[in-house]
Amino acid sequence: MLRRILRLGAIALSFLVLAVVVPDSAVKSTEFTLVKLDRADGVDVDPNLIWILAVGSDARPGEDMHRVRGDALQLVGMDTRTGAATAIGIPRDSWVPVSGHGYDKINAALYYGGPQLLGETVGNLVGIQPDYVFVSRFKYFQAMIDEIGGITVRNPVAFDDPYLKAKGFPAGKIHLGGYDAMAFARIRHNLIRGDFDRSANQQRVLRGIQARIHERAAAPGFIDRGVLTVMQHLSTNLSPAELYKLAQAVAHVEPGKVTTCVVQGSIGNVGGASVVLPFTEQARSYGDQARKDATIERC
C-alpha cells in the first residue's frame, strides 16, 4: 500500500513538474524545432589503413632537416573505414639495428639515410612499415599550430623547463598556442620518466592537433588552407590532391577512437652514451595489435 501511495505521489509530482516546465501545453509552440538527422561519412583513401611516421626535426635554420637526428618519433596509423587511429611513440635514443650501419640510436637513421631509412628502421622495430614519413622542423610545427588556432591537451602532471618554459605547464586541461605546443612536446627536464613521458606528451599534442582539425574541418576552406600551408613548408613528392585526401583522412578520425602507447625500455650505456634499450617484444605487440585496425587495446 505504501509503495502504491509512493508511486502515485511520484506520478503526481511528475505532472506538477511538467506543468511548471511546460506552462501552456495546450498551445503548440513553434519556437523550437527538433528533428532527427541521420549522418553518414566516409573517405576512400588507398590504402584504407594508412601509416605515417611523424618526425620532429630539431634542424637549425640553414641545416638540411633530413640530415640531422629526428627529435620526436611517432608512428601514426589511421583506419579510414572505422575512424580509428593510433600512435606508437618511439624514444629517440632507442638503440636498434640501422640497416647498413650496425647498431645506433634510432634517430641517427635520419642522418644516415634520410626519411626512407628512418621509416624502414622504425618499421623494423614495430613490424609495420609506414606509407609516409612526415618530417617537420619545430619552427614550422609552431606555425602550423598557430594556423589552426591552437590546441587543447590534458596534462597529467605539472612540469617546466628553465630554458623552454620557465613558468611551466600546470596539470589539467590546457590550451596551447604554437610555441607552447612545441615546448610541451620537447621538454623532458623534470619529467619523472624522461623520454618516455616526453613521448607520451607528444602524443597528447598529436591528439590535440587531430581533435582541432576534426572540429574545424567543416569550416569552408580550412582543409584547403592547411594543405597549402603544408605545401609551402614541406618537402614532398605528394600531389596537392593526395595531400588533400590525407588531410580529409585525418579530419575523419573520431577523437574518441584514438589510442596511444609508448614503447618502453631500460636505460643502458653504450660507449659512454646513454641509450634506451627498447622492449622489442612490446614494440612488436603494439604493431600486431594495431596492424589490422589502427587500434591498441592494451599498452
Added chain:
Amino acid sequence: MRSTARRVTGATVLALVLTLAAGACSGSEDSPDEPAAVPPSATPAEPPVETKVLVGKLTGRLPKAERVKVVTEIGAVVEGWTQAAYVGGDYPRRDFADSWPGFTAGARALARKDQALMSNQDVGTRIDGVEVRRSRVVLDVLSVEQLARAVTARVLLEFRTTGSVEKKVRVQGRLYLTHEDAGWQVFGYDMTKGAV
C-alpha cells in the same frame, strides 16, 4: 511512376555541361559573380527548380575560365548523383545500385553501406514521386598553380515525396572530390538526411 518534378536523363546532365560551358558565369561567395544555374529537364505543369552551382571559398588563385570549368564539371558530377540517388528513376523504386555515378569504387562501396542516407533506398518502394524544392551546390576550391586540385562541394537538396510516404526531406553536407584519370570523382562524403 516517374518523379514528378525531375527526371533523370543523360540530357539533363548534358544540358548542364553545354549551358555552363557556353558561358554561364561561375559564382563565388567571395565575388559578385552570379551563380550558374543548372537547367532542369522541364515539366510543363510547374516551374522547374534549378540547381544553383557557385564557387564558395577559393584557396589559391584560379582564372575565371578555370572557375567556369570547375563549376561545369563538378556541377555535373553532383547533379549526376542527386538525380541517380534521389530525384530520378521510376518510383516506386527498389533498385538503387547505380546511385553513385562519379564516385570512386571505394567511395561507391562506402555509400552502398550508407544507402538509406546516400540515396532514397529507405523510402523507394513507398513513394511514387519526388518533387525538388531546393537544390544548391557551393564549391570550395583548392587551387595550386592556377589549376583546381581538390574541391569540397557543399550540397543542399530539399525535396518532397509523394505516395504512401509524404514528407519533405533535406539532404545536406559535403562531398570531397579530386581530379582523377576519369575526371572529377567523389572520394568521400559527410552527409545528413532528415525530414524537414
